[in-house]
Amino acid sequence: MLMTVDDALLDRAGELKRDLVAFSRQPRYDSAFSEVLARHSDGSELLDEHRLMMLWDYFVLEHRLRNGRTIVEQFVDAHAELSRQEREMLLGWRDVVQGPFEVQHRDGPALIVVNLVDDLTYRVRSNMGASVFRPMLRRSFLITRLVPVGDEWMLSGPTSVLRPAERDAAYRLAVEMSLHTPEAVYRNPEKLARAWEIQRADRQRFIRFFGTDLVVVPGDQAQERLNEFHEFCRDEVLRSTPEAARRRSASDAPVVKLPPDLVESETVALIYDEEDGLGFYAEFGLVEAAFADPDLVRRRRYRERALSYLHDDSVEPMVLRRLADRDPDKASLLFRRLLKRPRFDWARDGEELLRTAKADYFARVPRPRVSPLSERLAAYAGRR
Numbered sequence: 001m002l003m004t005v006d007d008a009l010l011d012r013a014g015e016l017k018r019d020l021v022a023f024s025r026q027p028r029y030d031s032a033f034s035e036v037l038a039r040h041s042d043g044s045e046l047l048d049e050h051r052l053m054m055l056w057d058y059f060v061l062e063h064r065l066r067n068g069r070t071i072v073e074q075f076v077d078a079h080a081e082l083s084r085q086e087r088e089m090l091l092g093w094r095d096v097v098q099g100p101f102e103v104q105h106r107d108g109p110a111l112i113v114v115n116l117v118d119d120l121t122y123r124v125r126s127n128m129g130a131s132v133f134r135p136m137l138r139r140s141f142l143i144t145r146l147v148p149v150g151d152e153w154m155l156s157g158p159t160s161v162l163r164p165a166e167r168d169a170a171y172r173l174a175v176e177m178s179l180h181t182p183e184a185v186y187r188n189p190e191k192l193a194r195a196w197e198i199q200r201a202d203r204q205r206f207i208r209f210f211g212t213d214l215v216v217v218p219g220d221q222a223q224e225r226l227n228e229f230h231e232f233c234r235d236e237v238l239r240s241t242p243e244a245a246r247r248r249s250a251s252d253a254p255v256v257k258l259p260p261d262l263v264e265s266e267t268v269a270l271i272y273d274e275e276d277g278l279g280f281y282a283e284f285g286l287v288e289a290a291f292a293d294p295d296l297v298r299r300r301r302y303r304e305r306a307l308s309y310l311h312d313d314s315v316e317p318m319v320l321r322r323l324a325d326r327d328p329d330k331a332s333l334l335f336r337r338l339l340k341r342p343r344f345d346w347a348r349d350g351e352e353l354l355r356t357a358k359a360d361y362f363a364r365v366p367r368p369r370v371s372p373l374s375e376r377l378a379a380y381a382g383r384r
Contacts, residue, residue: 005125005150013149014127016090017156023075024060032065050158057145057157061093070094093147096156097122099177099184100170101142110152111136116174118188119374123152135161141170171380175373182371195368199277202370205233206272213272214322216284219265223258226270269319276316277369281309291323294334306338310357317354317361324350 036059060071076082076090101113101122109130110123124146126132132155136142144159162170178185186192207213209232217225262268262282269284286305289296296302309315324331324346331346335353344353355362373381 005152009150010125010127010154012086013089013154016086017127020060020072020075020090021056023078024056024071029059029065029071032063033059036063050160053158054145058096061096061147061156089149093156095148097146097153097184097187098144100162100174101144101146102170103136103138103140103142105138106133113142115187116141116170116374116377117177117184118186118191120188122146124155125149125152126155132159137164139164141166143170143173168380171377175377175381178371178373178377182367182369185371186367191372192368194372195370198370198372199368200274202233202278203272203274205229205236206270206278209233210270213274214269216267216269216288219263219268219282222268222270222280223263226256226258271319271322273316273318275366276318279316279319281315281319288323291326291331291334294330294337297334297337303338306334310338310353313358313360317358320354321350 033056037055040055062070064070072090072093076087082090097115097118099115099117101115101124104112104114104121106112107123110125111133112121113124114121141162141164142159143162145156146153147156148154182195186195203213206229209229215225258268258280262280265282267283267285269281269288270278271281272278283305286302287309290302290306297306309320328346328350331350332344335346335350336342336344339353341349
């Protein structure tokens, strides 16, 4: 149950945040933070103080340690004296909203902002008092993180303020976040529904172009075929959507560049699945051949590639299902030989095998692979 936000709750939230930060500075977390820091800085630059503080806030609230738990979860476990409401509030801080926010107006002790990524409105408080909001003028932009407190939100970590004239910088960051962290977009259920609609329409274009939702091409032709598909999509959208034609540059954005391991492989499968979206799978021909003739797994290259499809997290379960469903008896024989399980039966054991080998996939909520931009972000992208 959400709590009404008052000064006492904000003060307590501030105390708990300070205690949590102190808890996170124990030496036992130094190695884990060093790994996070190396991943985000790529060893090419030192982070400035603001970015370092933002990263630390992420590390404390969201990063999962090797034991699968976050620091805030360990903090709650270590403090049995916390009330139920305090425990719920702390664990709620794992639900962080990040990104550029446009300031709408002040509302008493709170600031009303709109997230440029998810287009949702947030009522924001600060445990340091409302005076923090003085430089945050209407139509300015905040680069910050928010955590839930009661039925409102609280600033978490440092905040940068961009002037209204710096709108393009805020929009650029929002576009980047929308493309690289689509989960941030999907906080808005309307955007999530729209993303599924876009993906379904894009899949139908794929089928119209290739004649099927699964096509296998030589690796050295994969990029060319992908480019041709995107040109087909662009032309179809421009013909059917006048407003897209007026913003033609937005449709001329560069397509996905396939990585070297794909274009250097003998064959690549392009699969546009209804749920998993568009995916690319190296050396699909070898695996396809092994499913058609299980005797091939006596040869090392077929055996290793088939096993890699089973254990590689980038290969969704639907890829193996599609291959196995062509001939379940041959799929059973294939996995008997691969796994040395003489009684393996695909119809009986296949789903359990996939759920064991690809547990991380099944632990995730299905999400589309496209990120719909708001009208203003789409207009901004169209001007670039």
